[in-house]
Every structure is written in structure tokens, then in C-alpha cells.
Amino acid sequence: MEHIVIIGNGISGITAARHIRKHSDKKITVISAESDYFFSRTALMYVYMGHMKWDHLKPYEDWFWKKNRLELKKAYVSKIETDTKTLHFQEGGSMTYDKLIIASGSTTNTFGWEGLESKGVLGMVTKQDLEQIETYAPNNKECPRAVLIGGGLIGVELAEMLRTRNIEVTFLIREENFWDAVLPEGEAAMISRHIESHGVDLRNNTNLDKIIANDEGKVRAIITKETGEEISCSMVGICTGVKPNITFLEGSGIETDRGILVNRKLETNIQDIYAIGDCVQQREAIGNRKPIEAVWYTGRMMGETVAQTLCGNPFEYNPGHWFNSAKFFDIEYQTYGWVFSDKKEYEAHFHWRHQDDTKCITIAYNKDTHEFLGINTFGIRMKHEVFDRWLSEHQKVDFVIRNLKQANFDPEFYKHYEKDIFNSFKENLQQPQL
Amino acid sequence: MSKIEHNMSMTGDAPASVSTTQKIASALGLLGLFILLLALTNVDFPNKTLFLSLSLGLIAAGTIVFANDAYRGKHAGIKNDGVWLKAFTNRGLSAWVIGIGLTLFYIVLYWFPEYLGLNSEGGNTGVISLFDPLSKLINGNPASQWFVYGTLYTLAILVFGYKFILKYRHNNYEILRTFSVMFFQLGFAFLIPEILIRLNQPYFNPANLWPLNYDLFAGYKIDEFFSSGTLGLMMFAFGILSIFVISPILTYKYGKRWYCSWVCGCGGLAETAGDPYRHLSDKSQFAWKVERWVIHSVLVFVVVMTIAVVYSFLGDDSKDTWLTQDVFLWGAAGFLTLVFALIMIFKRQELAKDAKYGAIGYFVIITAIIGMNYFSGNNQIFFFQGYQLRSWYGFLIGAAFSGVIGVGFYPIFGNRVWCRFGCPMAAVLGMQQRLFSKFRITTNGGQCISCGNCSTYCEMGIDVRAYAQKGENIVRSSCVGCGICSAVCPRGVLKLENGSQDGRINSEEVLLGNDVDLMDFLNQK
Structure with missing residues (x-):
């Protein structure tokens, strides 16, 4: 029986797995180092906010996977040998595949600031990030103030999260208004006012210079580039976007640029290896879309598409209207x-x-x-x-x-x-x- | 996994959830309750009117001040911060204290009213006597334990309704719905029946339909109706019309929500006082399975019981009336057969396998009981007398299930346990809603992000997300149409609608947004 291995149990990988199961009887294994079961990444914030518990983030009950013969493996793939079609795990052991789908998602994008390695400097992408936030910002006594760097969707989520525990938030954005690289001015300005009305100290046209740690290596303050102002804080949220999570592919021969390069059939340069979701970079952009799209919906659509291709019904990835x-x-x-x-x-x-x-x-x-x-x-x-x-x-x-x-x-x-x-x-x- | 569970759901720090104003407000409310408690211990208040007003006034004022402080002056929007981080709403100590307190109250209310001050001889004492002035004012008689209960119940719906309206003040559907339950509770469930008593008419709450109101066709009730002239006959006729004509029409047009979350008193309390506990319902598929068997068994129980009660009430002499025991029994059997046949003929393909087995099984049981009774000719249904069956139903379902478990366990199992697992009215309306209604919750193309807020806050334990993430309409018999899934959705995916039957039950393999050729290829297969 053909063995399909999927690296990554996010929306892209799981959608692919589900659809392959619907259309075939192939053996399917999904590997993740992040969590035992698929969860909704977009809902991570609600766990910290107390709207939901971790279990509520799982769209399928735990019996679902066995019932649908989707094998789950918790491991970190450290090396891919494409000529023998073998994956090696950091924890030891290996696994062979007939077809491989890489759906390894995103990781926090940073700009090499000084002090980045300090404790309490974190992103908001993974389950482990959420655990870090719970550790460094459990309440407003341990963390009276947090500084967020970069104004996008992750930044505003993090601001909303922290405000539910009455933690003061200073939000540094490079632009004139929140997310105005994407939103037209009237909207960006309205959202900026709304963010401020929730008690967020929104600093426009402000960049980070460096992060200062205390003697224990824990973040103590940041310094802004424009005015050199020191803002003390116990947590720094890096929200300057995400980038494809592909460092584990080094030396594998799979061609990458910023992301894994794929053609319209979502094939990489190596036969029988496909890539979908956030980690993908289209060789040529599709319409007005960016070559890398780190969006829930595009991940899901790529999963739907690649499943067809693998089940003998080759389809090009051709998303509809944005x-x-x-x-x-x-x-x-x-x-x-x-x-x-x-x-x-x-x-x-x-x-x-x-x-x-x-x-x-x-x-x-x-x-x-x-x-x-x-x-x-x-x-x-x-x-x-x-x-x-x-x-x-x-x-x-x-x-x-x-x-x-x-x-x-x-x-x-x-x-x-x-x-x-x-x-x-x-x-x-x-x-x-x- | 266990580490993150522990970290994030139980010990995460809730923000200072109770402000000074809220503490003072809670103290006011507790003071009001304390007066009731003192009355319970037979403290003889010099001026009962004054102290009763003071008590109810303090409870109302405390809740209103609390709600104002919690929601006024803050942004309108979803207010679920810290719900799972607080003991009060996450089955912590305070939740258990409230749950046990409520349970004990119901036990005393149903089975030991003498502890509340109801005396078989002589006037009331205790907390019931405190309510005498209000009872005399409204219905002209001294209070009973049911008057005390009705007053507190109505007060709870009114003051917690106010709180709910503030909490959801950005949402007109929730505001209107809550005004509606407050109106029906105060007017239909509380004032009208009490005033009818004052006018020497039968006690009648037009909003309490059979089979929820399982006593509507009990012998003593029918006697009351028939001995009260035109008004009594109108009540009786309305009671029959509302279950066989009015409610099917309304459910066809609007879904069962017209009753369960706009009119019903049980629903009213669940939506207002029970709102802080809506997320505690069990969402597992197993719970859904249990729900279907239990609620339909209760329905069968109430149908058999009612047939037995009416049967024993009727005479068997055809000279007195055309409606003899035999006519009634065959009529009931014929009606049930007709309903069963219509569903099996027209809606067979919409029933899951276990639903078919269940329907056939229940149908066989009911007809067997009727047949057995007819041919044995000993007036006994299920080997018991009708009144005996009724008293068992009243004890098990009417009191223990709907009261003690249904409300007492709000803080542990959620606010709709009775409505979901027990209410035979909900079962009847649910069948109509699933099979013959325009109501559905629609989903918005491909916008769902599977976050799970909808499922978490569904008080009926429906896994709304399971449908939304497939772009499938939600057409479930248990949905009471409270609208909260739509309210808490962060991406605007869910909408309660009444529309045409075409495409009401849909399922698409690939969601909107993907390649049109792929969508056509898969969805039209």
C-alpha cells in the first residue's frame, strides 16, 4: 500500500490527509513536533483569554484519527533523504515514504535585533509560544507591561490577549496607522483609534532599536530607534510577520528560496515531494496574490488540491477570488x-x-x-x-x-x-x- | 499535553474579575437573600410587606448594580474573558456551592415544603408567610410554596435578563429575544395565572404547552376547565390547539426557537440566570447519542402517561358522549400511526439508522401498550393505573429531572440539561424543526477558521464547528436558536435564518474560495 507521509498537522496537512482518506485507502501518517492532535491555530489566543480550554481548539475528537486510519506521530523531522525516501527524526528513528507532503507552516519572522535571545522575547505562532506567554505574562503583577513590535494581525491579537489580564501594552508600529500597508487609510486610522480605545499605547512611526535584558537574561526594557526612549517591560512580543518554517530542509536538495519552491501542481523540484500551506513559495505569483501566503484559507485550499493530485486526479492549484x-x-x-x-x-x-x-x-x-x-x-x-x-x-x-x-x-x-x-x-x- | 492543560485552563490568572462596586453589589444581593433566610428560620418580621419588598428589592438592586458595573461604560462586544479561568464558571468551589445550594432548595420545594413554612393546618409560617402580602395582593389568597417559587423565578428572569441585555447590547437579536422571555414569564407564566385564580378561574398559563405541561390533560384539570364556563372551554381548546396547530405552524416558519428561547419559562431561566454556564454543556458525540435516546424516551413516557390519564378520565358509556374510552384509544393509536407513517414515507432518507430503529421501536411499544390495554380490558395501561403513571412521571421527570437536575446542576452540567436531555416539548418541536421547518443556521462560504467558539458556547452541546468548517448548514433538532454561536463567531460565519426548504440540508466537499473547476468537479459528484 502506498505510504503518504505528511509533515505538519496544521490546517494544510490535516486537510490533505482527510481528503486523501476520503478518496483512497492509502496508508497516511501525519508527523508533528508541536502537538499530539490537530488544533485551530487561529484560536490560540482564546485559550489565554479564558474563552476556551485547550481541548476546545481541537476540531475533531481524539477518536477521529484512529477511526479514519490517520496515523499520528509526534516527532521532529531533522533530515530528509530524498534518494532513499527516508525521514530521520531528532528523537531517533526513521520512516520511509512513497509520497511526502511538507506542510510545516510558519515561524516568527525577526530582524536580528540586539537582545532578541533574552527570556521573555517571544512570538505568537505555536502552541509553545502560547506556553511562553503564559509563563512570562501570567498576570499584571509578574508582567505590568509588555511591548509589541510590529503591527499586523498577530500584534493586535497579542494586544487583545494581554489586555484581558489588565497588562499594559505598548505597541510599536513602523507605519503611520495600524496595518496600513494592507488597509486603506480610513480603515487603518479607524482601527488604530479602536485599538487605542482599548487602553493600548499605540506608537506609530516607531521602530525597535534593541532589547535590554537584566542580569538573569530576562527582558527588562526596550529602546526605540527614533527617540531612544527606554520603555521597561517584562515581555516583548515579536509580531513582524511570519516566514516559512523550512530550516530543517537544509541539505535535503529540496529547492527553497524564502519558502519551498513549488509549481502550480504544488510539486517541489524533487519527484514525489509536495509542499502546501504557509511554507510554500509559488515559483510564479498567481494573479495579485503574493508568492507566499500565510493564511488559514489558502493552506486549506492547497490541502484540498494536493489531495486530488495524489489520488490520481491531478489538479493545479488555482485559487478563486481572494x-x-x-x-x-x-x-x-x-x-x-x-x-x-x-x-x-x-x-x-x-x-x-x-x-x-x-x-x-x-x-x-x-x-x-x-x-x-x-x-x-x-x-x-x-x-x-x-x-x-x-x-x-x-x-x-x-x-x-x-x-x-x-x-x-x-x-x-x-x-x-x-x-x-x-x-x-x-x-x-x-x-x-x- | 497535561502540562499545557493544567497551565492554561485551570491556573491561568483571571483579571481582577470582581471590582469594588461589584463586591458591594453582591453584598446587597446577599443581604436580600439573607432576609429570606431569616424568614426561613421563623424570624417573625413586624412588617412583612416592608421586609419582602426590601428583600426582593435588594436582590434586584444588587444584580442591576453588578451588571451596570460589569458592562456599562465598556465596549459593546463579546464578554467571555476569563470564563474558563474563574472558579464560578469553571466548576470550581463556588460553582459547586451554588449547585448544591440550588439542588437542596429544589428538594425542599418539591418534597418538604413544610420546611419552607407551609402548614397543613393554620396559616403560613417561615419564608412562605413572608410572601403572603404579595400573594394576597395578586391572587387574593395566602402564598403557597409555588407562589414563592414563581415569584423568585420571575425575579431571576427579569434581573438576569437585564444583565444579559447589557452583556449583548450590540446584538439586537439577543435584546429582542430577552425582552420576549421576560415578557412571557412576567405576564403569561406569573401574572395571568395568578389573576385567573383571583377571578375564580382555573390556573392556566397559556405559554406552558403540553407535553411540557404534563398535567394539562389530567382529570382534575379537565374537570376544572369544563366547570368554568366559556373561559374554561376556551382554555381547554387553546391547550389542544397550541400543541396540534399553533406550535407546528410557528415551528415550520421560525424553528423551535419561537418557543424554546423566546417564550418558554425553562428556556427563559436558562438564557438569563443560566447564561454564565452555557459553555459547560458536553459536546462529545457520545453525549449527543445519549441525548437522543433519553429525550425521546421521556416523550414516549409522557405520551403513554397522558393517554392513560385521559383514558381513565373518560367514561365508557356511549350514551353520555361520543368520546368514549374506546374512541379515544383508537383515535390516539390512529393519530400516532399517521404521524409515524408520514415521517417514514416522506422523510425516511433524512433519518439516521439509529433514528429509524428508535422510531420503529417506540412506535411498536406504544401500539403494543394500547393494544394490550384494549384487549385485556382492565383499564390498566402498562399494568398501572393512569394516576399512578402520572404520579411517577411527576416525581421522576417533572420534579427530579426538570427541577433538581435541570436547574440545580446549572453550574456543573450547563444551563440546558433539562431542555437537551429531558424536555418532551423540545423533543416534539425538535422533530418538527429537523424535518419540517424553514429554520437553519447558514454558514458563510469558506470563512470558518475552526476556532471552536461556536461549539464551546452552544448551550445545547451541538458541535457547531463540525458543520461550519464544512460549509454545511446547521439543521439540528436540538438547536433552540439562542443565536450565541453567531454572536461569538469572530469571522462572521454563522447566521440564523428562515428560508426555503431547497438546499436547507447541504454538504459540500470543497469550500468556496478554491478553484471553481475543482469545486464543480467534487461538489456535483
Whole structure:
């Protein structure tokens, strides 16, 4: 029986395993050094916040794996011998495979600052990171203040986590507003205000110079680059993004750049070895997508795709319209299609914001053809299926604005804002004729 | 694994969860309870009206001040911080103290009301006598233990309803739903029946439907209805209409939520006072299996019991009335056969294997009992007299299950144990909801991140995530439509909706967002 080995039990690896099992009888082994069972990485924060216990993070009960004949192995793969198709484990022992799927995910991205190795300097990616946070920031007596470096989705999650235990948070961001490399200015500014309203000391245009440890090697303070200010703290969260977790592949002959290089069939340069998820770098970017996409959904889609290929039904990875979502403290965010903060030359934006400063939308459209390109929505839930359809149909922006109600996904009895948005669109934009 | 479990779920430090204002508020509320406790020990208060008002007022004020301090002036949004880190909400010492306290209260209430001050001869003493002024004001009679219970129950729904509304003030569905349960409890469950008593009419709560209200067709109740003129007949007719006509129509249009989380008193208490315990329900597949067998067995029990009770009430002389024992028995058997046949003919493919076995098994049991009774001709169903069956049902299900376990164990098993495992009304509505309703919870394309908030906070123990992460609608007979899964979802994936039957039960192999060719290839297979 063909033996398929998957390195990594995150969403990519587990999706691949589940789908291969659905379509075949192959022997499947999933290896992870991180946890015994698959868990939802995006929910790690809720364990620290006390919303959930560790067990709640597991999407499948523990009997599921045996019942579906998915063998789980807890080990760290330290070496891959591609010519003999053998994996060697750090703990000792080895395993052979017929086909290998690498789904090793991401690791915290750092910039080589001084003092990075101090105790209490950590990222927020793995289960082990969460244990570290619990150790260094259990409460506001042990950790009166934490400093977060870099403003992205992990940074705001960490800020929200720490604030639930009344720990003061200083949040250093390089940019003018939170995440404004991705979000258009109006949105980034609104989210920045919201983060500050939760008691976070948000420092814009501020970089880290170095981290200072005390005699025991534990972080004591940081110094900012711009003003040289020393901010004392007991924990430093590194939130400057993630990078593919591929150091264990050194010397294996598997071709890498920043990530594992794959073609559209998710094949690496070596036969019978595939790679999916965060650790992957597309040889050529797909549409407007970045070559490396560390997103839950893309990991899952790659898992769905590679499973088909391995079950004798070869498919290229060809993701549909871009979508994503997040939550910034109390404000939910969803995006469908493309809305660039740094507008493309053909792109125009319509921005609407509610006066309570917790809801806004930005619609991107082609300024010449008026074709709808994408939407960011904050504080108003919208339907994935409807926007996916409108994007495929190349609908015009005024069609989208006129029919926005069809896309609403807020709970029953919620106030609707479509009329308000429609009026604002009519008033503020001379361009598209309605 | 055990290390992280220990670290993160039990000893993680909750933020200072109780502020000074909240401590003072708790003290006020406890002072109100203390007055009740003093009354229980037969302290004879000089002015009962004053002290009763003081007691209830302090309990209400304490809860309101507490809720204001906890939620007002803070951001509107999900407030689950530290839920699993606090003893009170994670089965710690305080949870056990409350659980045992509530359980003891129910035991005394059901079986030893004399300890509360109910005397078979002479006036009330103890805590019941404290409620005499209020009882006389509303229904004209001295209080009973049930009046005391009803008053405290209603008070709990009102003040904890206020707290719930503040907690979910960003969510109009939750606000409206909570106003609704507060209204039905205060008006329909508490005031109307008491006022009816004052007017010398039968005690009748229009919102308490058979089979939850298992006594509705008991002989003494029917006598009451028929001896109370037009109003009594209207009540009786409404009781029959509401289970056979009104509730199926409403459940078809809105799902069982119209009753379970908008009207019902048990649901009302669970959603308000029980809200801090909603996450304690068991989500395992095993618990779901147990749930299906237990709740449907209770339903069979109540059906057999009611048939037996009505049967023994009816005469067997066809000169008095067309509705003789035989007519009734064959009518009931015919009706059950019809329901069984319709489900098996039209909805067979939607039933799981064990549901089919269960349905057939229960059907055989009920018809066998009816047949046995008819042919043996000794007026005994299941070898017991109807009244005996009823008293067993009242003891086991009505008191022990719904009260002692259902509410007493809130802090240990969660707030919907009775509704999930025991309530025959929920079983009836659940069948309708699963098989003949427009209600479903829809999921939003491919947006689910499997975080598990929905499953964790589902009071009915439904593993909502298992459906959401497959992009599948949630169509479950136990769902009471409280809307909390949708509220706690951080990615806007879940929505409670009433829509067409087409595509209500769906399952897609690959979620929206992937290659359209792949989706077509797999989903249309």
C-alpha cells in the first residue's frame, strides 16, 4: 500500500490527509513536533483569554484519527533523504515514504535585533509560544507591561490577549496607522483609534532599536530607534510577520528560496515531494496574490488540491477570488476581492464610515470601466458567496452598491446601512453615473 | 499535553474579575437573600410587606448594580474573558456551592415544603408567610410554596435578563429575544395565572404547552376547565390547539426557537440566570447519542402517561358522549400511526439508522401498550393505573429531572440539561424543526477558521464547528436558536435564518474560495 507521509498537522496537512482518506485507502501518517492532535491555530489566543480550554481548539475528537486510519506521530523531522525516501527524526528513528507532503507552516519572522535571545522575547505562532506567554505574562503583577513590535494581525491579537489580564501594552508600529500597508487609510486610522480605545499605547512611526535584558537574561526594557526612549517591560512580543518554517530542509536538495519552491501542481523540484500551506513559495505569483501566503484559507485550499493530485486526479492549484477575515478587538473584518492600500493605477475607492467609528466599508473599482474589484467591510458581516459571484460576473460598482443588501450577513434584527451607504455613494462620487 | 492543560485552563490568572462596586453589589444581593433566610428560620418580621419588598428589592438592586458595573461604560462586544479561568464558571468551589445550594432548595420545594413554612393546618409560617402580602395582593389568597417559587423565578428572569441585555447590547437579536422571555414569564407564566385564580378561574398559563405541561390533560384539570364556563372551554381548546396547530405552524416558519428561547419559562431561566454556564454543556458525540435516546424516551413516557390519564378520565358509556374510552384509544393509536407513517414515507432518507430503529421501536411499544390495554380490558395501561403513571412521571421527570437536575446542576452540567436531555416539548418541536421547518443556521462560504467558539458556547452541546468548517448548514433538532454561536463567531460565519426548504440540508466537499473547476468537479459528484 502506498505510504503518504505528511509533515505538519496544521490546517494544510490535516486537510490533505482527510481528503486523501476520503478518496483512497492509502496508508497516511501525519508527523508533528508541536502537538499530539490537530488544533485551530487561529484560536490560540482564546485559550489565554479564558474563552476556551485547550481541548476546545481541537476540531475533531481524539477518536477521529484512529477511526479514519490517520496515523499520528509526534516527532521532529531533522533530515530528509530524498534518494532513499527516508525521514530521520531528532528523537531517533526513521520512516520511509512513497509520497511526502511538507506542510510545516510558519515561524516568527525577526530582524536580528540586539537582545532578541533574552527570556521573555517571544512570538505568537505555536502552541509553545502560547506556553511562553503564559509563563512570562501570567498576570499584571509578574508582567505590568509588555511591548509589541510590529503591527499586523498577530500584534493586535497579542494586544487583545494581554489586555484581558489588565497588562499594559505598548505597541510599536513602523507605519503611520495600524496595518496600513494592507488597509486603506480610513480603515487603518479607524482601527488604530479602536485599538487605542482599548487602553493600548499605540506608537506609530516607531521602530525597535534593541532589547535590554537584566542580569538573569530576562527582558527588562526596550529602546526605540527614533527617540531612544527606554520603555521597561517584562515581555516583548515579536509580531513582524511570519516566514516559512523550512530550516530543517537544509541539505535535503529540496529547492527553497524564502519558502519551498513549488509549481502550480504544488510539486517541489524533487519527484514525489509536495509542499502546501504557509511554507510554500509559488515559483510564479498567481494573479495579485503574493508568492507566499500565510493564511488559514489558502493552506486549506492547497490541502484540498494536493489531495486530488495524489489520488490520481491531478489538479493545479488555482485559487478563486481572494478572501480573508480577522477581528480587531470588537471589530470584525472581512474582505472579498482586492482592495489595495497602495492603490493600483486603475483603482479608485469608495469609502463609507459610520459615525460611531466602529463600522466602515471600502469598495475598490476600476476608475475607467467601473468594474467592481473588491470590498473591505468592518463591523458589517457580508456574504462570501454573493461577492464571489459578483466578482466572477464582473459586476459594476453601482450594481454592487445598489444590491448591497443581498450581501448582508448580519444577524436578524440588526440595523441596516445599505441606504446610508447608497446615499453617501451618490453624494460623494461624481464619477460613476447612477 | 497535561502540562499545557493544567497551565492554561485551570491556573491561568483571571483579571481582577470582581471590582469594588461589584463586591458591594453582591453584598446587597446577599443581604436580600439573607432576609429570606431569616424568614426561613421563623424570624417573625413586624412588617412583612416592608421586609419582602426590601428583600426582593435588594436582590434586584444588587444584580442591576453588578451588571451596570460589569458592562456599562465598556465596549459593546463579546464578554467571555476569563470564563474558563474563574472558579464560578469553571466548576470550581463556588460553582459547586451554588449547585448544591440550588439542588437542596429544589428538594425542599418539591418534597418538604413544610420546611419552607407551609402548614397543613393554620396559616403560613417561615419564608412562605413572608410572601403572603404579595400573594394576597395578586391572587387574593395566602402564598403557597409555588407562589414563592414563581415569584423568585420571575425575579431571576427579569434581573438576569437585564444583565444579559447589557452583556449583548450590540446584538439586537439577543435584546429582542430577552425582552420576549421576560415578557412571557412576567405576564403569561406569573401574572395571568395568578389573576385567573383571583377571578375564580382555573390556573392556566397559556405559554406552558403540553407535553411540557404534563398535567394539562389530567382529570382534575379537565374537570376544572369544563366547570368554568366559556373561559374554561376556551382554555381547554387553546391547550389542544397550541400543541396540534399553533406550535407546528410557528415551528415550520421560525424553528423551535419561537418557543424554546423566546417564550418558554425553562428556556427563559436558562438564557438569563443560566447564561454564565452555557459553555459547560458536553459536546462529545457520545453525549449527543445519549441525548437522543433519553429525550425521546421521556416523550414516549409522557405520551403513554397522558393517554392513560385521559383514558381513565373518560367514561365508557356511549350514551353520555361520543368520546368514549374506546374512541379515544383508537383515535390516539390512529393519530400516532399517521404521524409515524408520514415521517417514514416522506422523510425516511433524512433519518439516521439509529433514528429509524428508535422510531420503529417506540412506535411498536406504544401500539403494543394500547393494544394490550384494549384487549385485556382492565383499564390498566402498562399494568398501572393512569394516576399512578402520572404520579411517577411527576416525581421522576417533572420534579427530579426538570427541577433538581435541570436547574440545580446549572453550574456543573450547563444551563440546558433539562431542555437537551429531558424536555418532551423540545423533543416534539425538535422533530418538527429537523424535518419540517424553514429554520437553519447558514454558514458563510469558506470563512470558518475552526476556532471552536461556536461549539464551546452552544448551550445545547451541538458541535457547531463540525458543520461550519464544512460549509454545511446547521439543521439540528436540538438547536433552540439562542443565536450565541453567531454572536461569538469572530469571522462572521454563522447566521440564523428562515428560508426555503431547497438546499436547507447541504454538504459540500470543497469550500468556496478554491478553484471553481475543482469545486464543480467534487461538489456535483
